[in-house]
Amino acid sequence: MPLIAIIMTATLIWGGQLTYAPMQSLICAFVAVATGLPVFYYWDRKNKKESA
Numbered sequence: 001m002p003l004i005a006i007i008m009t010a011t012l013i014w015g016g017q018l019t020y021a022p023m024q025s026l027i028c029a030f031v032a033v034a035t036g037l038p039v040f041y042y043w044d045r046k047n048k049k050e051s052a
Helices: 001-018 022-052
Strands: none
Touching: 001 022
């Protein structure tokens, strides 16, 4: 499932914005990664505590 989400997001970024507004699309991609990583690490830590 994560691989499908990555592929779909990359397709949307590359196909629509990267060719017409490269700087704005790179900023949006950075914001998406920067906001997603804390959530990922939170859930990862939570799942490790529950399984232990």
